[in-house]
Amino acid sequence: MDIIAKSWCWQQQGKPTDLILKEKRIGELGDDEVLVRNTVIGLNPVDWKLIEYGYPQWSAGFVPGVDAAGIVLAVGGRMTHIRVGARVCYHTDLSKDGSFSTHTIVPGYALMHIPDKVSDFAAASFPCPSLTAWQAFRKVPDMKNRNVLVSGAGGSVGYFLTQLLLHTGARVYVTAGTKHHTEFQEMGVREAIDYKDTDWKDKMISTLQGNLFDAVFDTVNGSHAASLSPLLGYYGHLIAIQDRVEKAPLSAFTTCISLHEIALGAIHRHGSRKQIAELMQDGEILLDKIGNGTLKLRQQSVDNFDNLPLHLAEMKKNNTEVKYIIKVL
CATH class of the missing domain: 3.40.50.720 (NAD(P)-binding Rossmann-like Domain)
Incomplete structure (x- = not known):
């Protein structure tokens, strides 16, 4: 596998518009990992906050972003139960290269399969806000x-x-x-x-x-x-x-x-694989309810991948209820 991803990269503490678009070679998959070709990226307040303040595990060239939807391109040795070509969405670990890219490596146990009735746009809007709400609800x-x-x-x-x-x-x-x-x-x-x-x-x-x-x-x-x-x-x-x-x-x-x-992002470092997998299963049930109209998501504002930093800056400035998302392909 030799894939070059286009990725918006963080260099130092600053503004969303300080992100730099770079080509990054995708490394070899671990046994428990899956490669996702992102189709839609969800933007969240945590994204611009960490770009502004930094994060202990980040260094120049790191790829921010926690939410996206896409298609499985390849799977690791222990993830063969996940079908190549499957539509999935995810919320990923803040300490790993994230979703502001055409391709992202994600642990296979941290994926949610997207129901047929749910669009990639809705699925990318879902993980961070909706799983956070679910965790709060379950408390x-x-x-x-x-x-x-x-x-x-x-x-x-x-x-x-x-x-x-x-x-x-x-x-x-x-x-x-x-x-x-x-x-x-x-x-x-x-x-x-x-x-x-x-x-x-x-x-x-x-x-x-x-x-x-x-x-x-x-x-x-x-x-x-x-x-x-x-x-x-x-x-x-x-x-x-x-x-x-x-x-x-x-x-x-x-x-x-x-x-x-409530701290959704902490589950990746402090939760067990079983807890993460259970949360993803709960997420799939919620996605089904979105698909059948029982639950609703906020209105979306869509822009193209090349405009990701500008769209994120606009989200920060406007601070509205609208969900900002990025169409990758």
């Missing part, structure tokens, strides 16, 4: 008939998480920009309040008629998540999806809330 015991708040539901993670919670029978409340309120209410959300309202917390509590939340999912940052802890009732759950809550935000022997940290 909390049965939420049926429980009061749940999703803070920042307008983004890709919050949007998908809100649907998961509604399908499980939770009583869901959200904060989001006003342009999203009608859609959320049509989904079945009990109350949607603009997070820009200075008194949104008081408004939200008033809708609960003397109750508090059983779970709060925050997509903003650790300090914002901590600020939401007074909204939780006894034995409630606070799930910080973006960042973490470093210390207990409430006094001991009060509501005794549980703190939860």
Whole structure:
């Protein structure tokens, strides 16, 4: 196998537009690896953040990117059960050359097969936000008939998480920009309040008629998540999806809330192969639900491979709910 990939490469801490397009020779596959020819690349906030701040395992010439969909070109010795030509998508390890390339080597146990009813565009949009939402959803015991708040539901993670919670029978409340309120209410959300309202917390509590939340999912940052802890009732759950809550935000022997940290990327270094494979199996079930229309993804903004740095820079600048993706071929 002698394949030369075109790859957008990181050189040093900087802007997305500092990426350089280079040709890189694809190395030999390990026994547990698979070579994917990418057809569509999903862009995520973590991409521009790491390009800006760097990552311990990165050096000049590293290929960023965690999400893509494509076609299996070759498989390693222990991956012969994966069919060459299969349509797959993936979320890859931050410490390995990633998806900003025409070709990417991925562990075979970290692939998700794409159902026929799901396009490569949808599949590339799926892994990072939707698996993050799924991990957050799974942190909390049965939420049926429980009061749940999703803070920042307008983004890709919050949007998908809100649907998961509604399908499980939770009583869901959200904060989001006003342009999203009608859609959320049509989904079945009990109350949607603009997070820009200075008194949104008081408004939200008033809708609960003397109750508090059983779970709060925050997509903003650790300090914002901590600020939401007074909204939780006894034995409630606070799930910080973006960042973490470093210390207990409430006094001991009060509501005794549980703190939860979400870090999808950490599974590649700290999870077992079994845990990764199970997550991929869950992902395939979710992709089936996207294919049959049970679950929905955010609207997409598509650009070509040659414009990847510009499209990523635009995503960073606009900070909207739109999912930015790149068509490779």
